[in-house]
Amino acid sequence: xxxDQGRYYSIKPIAxxxxxxxxxxxTYRWNVGKKVKSACYxxxxxxxxxxxxxxxxxxxxxxxxxxxxxTRISLDDGLASVxxxxxDVRIIVLTHLHFDHxxxxxxxxxxxxxxxxxxxxxxxxxxxxxxxxxxxxxxxGLNFRTVDGDVELLPGITLLHTPGHSPGGQSVMVQTRKGxxxxxxxxxxxxxxxxxxxxxxxxLEVAACxxxxxxxxxxxxxxxxxxxxxxIIPCHEPAFMDVKTIP
Numbered sequence: 012x013x014x015d016q017g018r019y020y021s022i023k024p025i026a027x028x029x030x031x032x033x034x035x036x037x038t039y040r041w042n043v044g045k046k047v048k049s050a051c052y053x054x055x056x057x058x059x060x061x062x063x064x065x066x067x068x069x070x071x072x073x074x075x076x077x078x079x080x081x082t083r084i085s086l087d088d089g090l091a092s093v094x095x096x097x098x099d100v101r102i103i104v105l106t107h108l109h110f111d112h113x114x115x116x117x118x119x120x121x122x123x124x125x126x127x128x129x130x131x132x133x134x135x136x137x138x139x140x141x142x143x144x145x146x147x148x149x150x151x152g153l154n155f156r157t158v159d160g161d162v163e164l165l166p167g168i169t170l171l172h173t174p175g176h177s178p179g180g181q182s183v184m185v186q187t188r189k190g191x192x193x194x195x196x197x198x199x200x201x202x203x204x205x206x207x208x209x210x211x212x213x214x215l216e217v218a219a220c221x222x223x224x225x226x227x228x229x230x231x232x233x234x235x236x237x238x239x240x241x242x243i244i245p246c247h248e249p250a251f252m253d254v255k256t257i258p
Contacts, residue, residue: 018167019188021258022244023055024251025089027068030080037200037247038218039226041209047200048249051080051111054194055093056185057256059165061101065183065194066246067124069114083252086115104170106196106246107177108134109144116153124150125164127172128157130179133224141177141224173197173236175229176220182236189258190241197229198222199245204237 032049034042054065068089071082090096100119105126106112116124134145158181162170167186174180176197183194198220206216217233219226236243242258244251251257 020056020058021256023093025053026050026252028071028080028082036221037203039221049247050249063102065104066112067116069111073114107180110146124153125156127179127181128159133178173232175225175232192242193236193240194244195246200248
């Protein structure tokens with residue numbers, strides 16, 4: 012596990028699109044029919060050298076009519092808001108290869124894409140039930156660097172294999188001046204990590220996301236993040252849409 016090496020980062024959320032989802036998408040088996048806002052982000056790890064993002068992003072047009080999202084800001088304008096251009100980015104950690112996290116990967120001409128080996132293997136030959144979330148034309152031929160399990164990416168930045176939403180999902184643990192912040196590699200919102208009285212009575216500390224390859228694995232991944240993180244950053248949490256920096 013990562014050692015404190017005196018290197019601190021800030022995380023800049025860039026919300027590219029937003030929409031409405033059923034809350035049960037973040038709290039499997041509960042809150043069915045309750046509608047909540049959702050956001051899709053890219054995350055700039057300010058202070059990283061080389062320049063590093065988490066996820067490549069998507070815009071409204073990448074979503075199908077059954078699950079629509081509306082573009083909030085273009086990729087170029089979003090990057091410009093933190094002083095970057097697509098060509099400045101050298102590393103992009105792909106939390107997983109679902110289309111909403113990789114759709115704009117080809118917009119970054121100089122980037123290396125870091126992905127878990129298990130995720131790439133599954134994405135290339137997904138189970139028929141999960142195939143709708145993977146689009147090979149979005150990621151085939153990218154400049155990949157594959158990793159296997161927990162890996163230190165840069166001093167103060169560690170990749171955590173957190174499967175369940177997908178076989179090779181990875182979360183990103185970032186050392187900040189206020190402790191370890193973790194950007195989740197599985198679909199989640201803050202509600203995923205909020206223990207209700209109903210959950211407490213049943214010994215559940217977290218919820219699981221509704222879209223999963225293994226609901227027990229994604230529960231364990233959420234529990235791991237909750238126990239490790241000083242700051243939890245769920246990857247679809249709308250509370251960060253107007254936040255300039257974390258922490």
